[in-house]
Amino acid sequence: MKIHEYQAKGLMAARGIPVPLGQPATTVEEAVAAVRPLIEGSGNPVVVLKAQIHAGGRGKGTFRESPDLRGVNVITEGIEGGPGAAEEKVGELAARMLGSTLVTVQTGPEGKVVNRVYLEQGIDIASELYLAVLLDRTVSRNIVMASTEGGMEIEKVAEETPEKILRQEIDPAIGLADFQANELAVGLGMDGDTARSFIRFVKALDRAATELDTDLIEINPLVVTTGSLVMALDGKMAFDDNALFRHPDIAAMRDESEEDPAELAAKEAGLNYIKLDGTIGCLVNGAGLAMATMDTIKHVGGEPANFLDVGGGADEEQVTTAFQIITSDPTVKGIFVNIFGGIMRCDVIATGIVAAVKKVGLTVPLVVRLEGTNVEKGEEIIRQSGLDVVAADSLKDGAEKIVELV
């Protein structure tokens, strides 16, 4: 699960990690009202107005409605413009940002609607760095990744100048050790107050990652201020969905407006669903088989409309919901049900399909392939239902049949 920058910074601030002062706003009035307290609180007449969406690249991203406007804007009118100048500029920009669509390298061409902006104090920056805590799957541990190349795409740095990326493996029983934090500081060319500030920062970040069950904390850029303080200028956090049960406060931060409504409905029903661009709806058990079903549809000349894994323990109701989600997608011109039962029993799937078709009707061709636990019972249920179903005896056979029918 992802959260917004302002939420991530709130979680960091609560753990003693330095972040700029800031205030989120969902209306122009709220944004304008936040200006004065922020300038007075920070002592800096410069403020920054940032779009809050679940995607990076905002600084270089532009709005569809205002191609000259970026997702992050530095407002300097407060320096010389006299009283009210900063408020006026913030009001003008917030009005153009809120409700508009921001397109960045990470949103795709369709962009994302900005429902919230974050007003932040200006920071006097001496240097920009990169810092992240994330899982390294090859060692089955979290690592700290740091680089002097702040503000750049880290994938690009890794590819072009891998020697500029520093890593430290975190022992889960110990946490990031002092010497490891010190090695990172030295590797980043720090000394004195800056190094001390960094060491405190990175150790707190490691503790936050453990405490909050994050998949990823990425600070890009991490900045050193002209006052030698290390601070998170940006902040991205993603959480382990499987650990949210022990973090109800984090789960409550979910912004459903950032998610696809059909994917959200599927998630609530305990299904894994991802919308794609094709015409053939798929209902499959098991993530690997669901992916392979999409791949096979493509291989035989069709285009999958979705990924849908009903999982191992789905009941009749979940199967019905899954079927409803697929059939409610107007681009779906045919459905392929592909089940190889292990935990999932074929009779449960069959009963669910029959119930779903009776409930929502069926206007497109349906190909069903069943194999595995209780397959005879499943086939019998479908036969006796009298539904117009095309049976398939392998994944490839089913994919070919549905592609032909569509």
Place this chain on the structure above:
Amino acid sequence: MSILVGKDTRVLIQGMGKTGQFHTDKAIAYGTQMVAAVHPSRSGAIARFEGETDHSGVPGRDDTYSVDLPVFATVKQAVSETGANASVVYVPPPFAADAIMEAAAAGLDLVVAITEGVPVADMIKAKRYLADKPTRLVGPNCPGVITPGECKIGIMPGYIHERGRIGVVSRSGTLTYEAVYQLTLNGLGQTTAVGIGGDPVNGTNFVDMLRMFEDDAETEGVIMIGEIGGTAEEEAAEFVASEMSKPVAGFIAGTTAPPGKRMGHAGAIVSGGKGTAAAKIQAMRKAGIVMAETPTDMGEAMARALG
């Protein structure tokens, strides 16, 4: 010969919920030696399983079975009373990592964790706990391990298996079944089939399994089935190129998966351009692995690899 499990494997179950009971019954019907259950609040009880024998499993048994499983409060008690040497974990996600560590502390040779949805942080800790112990963990989020005709631990349907010549290792449960069934139909059969699970942190990886299959006299070839996310397949390809003498066939799921989306499995995600199906397929081809174009062609690809 077989690897991981065989006719001498004595299995205890941790997590006797609905799913655990259903699959314990199926395992007993198959002929697996289920010897004990562990449940903290049902200690002293007896769980009876009876029904019709699954004759696709261990040969030479009666048509019906009736087995009484004693329930113990701890894994250590179950081991000392019954001589169990393996465990299967169906414990719910919040408690699964602890169950795995308890099994390792009791000195079991093998722990097979079926549970899906274990927090990554819990698995990081459990894996560190297991690092200096002889216990091998398979999973979590996996279908289990089966040596056809000897022992079935997990949730795979027994009847699709046939004892034979091929080792199967996969990150996906249902794709394991696909491969197994094709090997049964084309007569190659399986020595042992292992689902290593779809999570980003798991106990046993492709390289571990390939090494065991390479050393197993009965195994003549291996099918490995991977998917998007991480670099385990690339590491396996390197191992195949440098250390394997036996032919290997393969398949990778997720060619059509959009980047940045988690495809059902916690570990199945292309992020920052890393972990793509294309990169894995390329690495595996380069290592001489015969790749199946679709999952329906996996058995055929294995036959080709054998020559």
